[in-house]
Amino acid sequence: MAKPKIATAALTSCFGCHMSVLDIDERILELIEIIDFDKSPINDIKKFTGQCAIGLIEGGCGNEENVHVLQEFRKHCDILIALGDCAIMGDIPAMRNNIPLKECLDEAYLNGPSVHNPEKIIPNDKEIPLCLDRVYPCSEIVKIDYSLPGCPPNAEIIWQALVAILNNKPLDLPYEIIKYD
Amino acid sequence: MSNEINFVIDGVEVTGKPGQTILEACDEAGIYIPRLCRHPELTPRGSCRLCTVLVNGRPQAACTQPITEGMIVESETEELNENRRNIIDMLFVEGNHFCMFCERSGNCELQALGYRFGILAPKYDYFYPKREIDATHPDIFIDRNRCILCGRCVEASRTVDGKGVFEFVGRGPERKIAINAEQFLKDTNLKITDKAADVCPVGAIIKKRTAFTTPIGKRKYDKKPIGSDIEEKRKKD
Ligand code: SF4
Ligand code: SF4
Numbered sequence: 001m002a003k004p005k006i007a008t009a010a011l012t013s014c015f016g017c018h019m020s021v022l023d024i025d026e027r028i029l030e031l032i033e034i035i036d037f038d039k040s041p042i043n044d045i046k047k048f049t050g051q052c053a054i055g056l057i058e059g060g061c062g063n064e065e066n067v068h069v070l071q072e073f074r075k076h077c078d079i080l081i082a083l084g085d086c087a088i089m090g091d092i093p094a095m096r097n098n099i100p101l102k103e104c105l106d107e108a109y110l111n112g113p114s115v116h117n118p119e120k121i122i123p124n125d126k127e128i129p130l131c132l133d134r135v136y137p138c139s140e141i142v143k144i145d146y147s148l149p150g151c152p153p154n155a156e157i158i159w160q161a162l163v164a165i166l167n168n169k170p171l172d173l174p175y176e177i178i179k180y181d
Numbered sequence: 182m183s184n185e186i187n188f189v190i191d192g193v194e195v196t197g198k199p200g201q202t203i204l205e206a207c208d209e210a211g212i213y214i215p216r217l218c219r220h221p222e223l224t225p226r227g228s229c230r231l232c233t234v235l236v237n238g239r240p241q242a243a244c245t246q247p248i249t250e251g252m253i254v255e256s257e258t259e260e261l262n263e264n265r266r267n268i269i270d271m272l273f274v275e276g277n278h279f280c281m282f283c284e285r286s287g288n289c290e291l292q293a294l295g296y297r298f299g300i301l302a303p304k305y306d307y308f309y310p311k312r313e314i315d316a317t318h319p320d321i322f323i324d325r326n327r328c329i330l331c332g333r334c335v336e337a338s339r340t341v342d343g344k345g346v347f348e349f350v351g352r353g354p355e356r357k358i359a360i361n362a363e364q365f366l367k368d369t370n371l372k373i374t375d376k377a378a379d380v381c382p383v384g385a386i387i388k389k390r391t392a393f394t395t396p397i398g399k400r401k402y403d404k405k406p407i408g409s410d411i412e413e414k415r416k417k418d
Contacts, residue, residue, distance in 0.1 A: 082302065085280075085281060088302045089302070089307055090307070090309075091279065091281065092279070092281070092282075094307075094309065095277075095279070097309035098277075098309050098310065098311040134309065137306075137307060139302070139306075140306055146301070147301045147302035148301065149301055149302060151280070151281035171301075173299070173301075175296065175297075175299075175404075175405075175406055176403065176404055178296055178299060178300075178301065179296075180278075180280035180281070180286070180292055180295065181280040181281045181282075181283070181286040181287070181397075
């Protein structure tokens with residue numbers, strides 16, 4: 001029987017959650033005994049090769065491309081996991097959520113103390129994904145099956161959750177590994 | 182009058198003293214009832230409703246309800262714990278709780294309750310409200326993004342410090358902690374030694390230059406759930 005596949009993506013985030021996946025250290029060898037990585041920045045596979053058992057989503061949705069990727073993941077993954085606080089609640093990028101988008105762009109491209117932009121251009125090329133009015137938690141865009149909190153989540157919670165889900169067991173996570181920071 | 186009052190909570194017989202609340206008697210007996218607004222040195226307000234228990238079948242706040250002879254109390258029921266979880270979830274989504282950079286993280290009572298209840302993410306959508314920060318005071322700041330309106334600071338400032346630096350204003354979603362001064366916290370007579378600067382259960386009132394001193398792993402709730410100090414009393418007996 002073919003091994004189940006795991007796909008991963010980083011949306012509006014810092015890549016820290018992916019680093020934390022690598023923090024499972026040599027257990028990654030155990031992991032690839034039982035799964036194959038599909039579309040993921042870890043192996044640089046750009047397209048889904050088929051249906052995946054698990055999708056790991058790092059980051060919330062701050063632009064339209066994020067929404068598109070997230071919806072693709074929902075279609076191609078049986079189980080979707082919001083990995084880390086950005087995916088769950090937007091985290092640091094969501095600090096802009098109660099500031100109007102125009103104010104954020106003005107500050108970043110016109111008024112910020114270190115800005116040099118004599119032509120006063122706010123990037124608006126159609127190649128650049130359009131910024132959303134705020135950063136949306138993944139669960140507001142698609143159905144999320146599991147959430148693993150942390151900024152980033154520790155390797156232990158990632159490992160124990162993956163093992164439980166791959167074995168069809170309920171998530172019975174010990175107290176010390178659930179952290180919101 | 183007898184000096185003992187006997188009652189039953191979740192099938193366990195507890196003996197308390199006259200004048201005690203359910204919460205106080207249970208704390209002494211090593212039975213933890215989750216709570217948030219309650220501070221042991223302040224008058225109980227019964228506002229967060231986390232400690233709601235059934236007394237002879239009726240919901241009551243354990244922090245304000247006095248014990249009576251023969252009362253039957255239920256606390257660890259599925260329904261009550263579901264309600265408690267919902268309250269915690271709501272408190273998280275109603276504010277802006279960025280634990281990853283919060284000075285109280287690891288020592289925060291709201292966060293600790295989230296951990297104790299095994300909450301991986303709140304079940305409601307986030308509000309992202311716009312809230313004010315006041316860092317004008319040389320020693321203390323207030324960040325209302327994290328305020329859960331427990332009222333501890335109001336009560337401590339009024340009754341312990343005799344000052345009235347903090348006060349509630351507004352109603353419903355507009356309710357917030359106001360400062361008793363023309364404009365800023367620096368214009369009040371709040372002192373770093375005041376009780377009001379010491380009682381916030383979350384990271385809303387923080388003493389400056391005190392944060393991030395304890396390494397991760399050694400903070401109050403890193404290894405042991407909130408309430409385990411109370412529960413340990415019972416295990417020893
Ligand atoms: S007050 Fe508590 S729950 Fe809120 S951000 Fe700070 S640590 Fe987290
Ligand atoms: S500032 Fe802190 S102590 Fe005061 S009401 Fe808010 S949460 Fe409670």
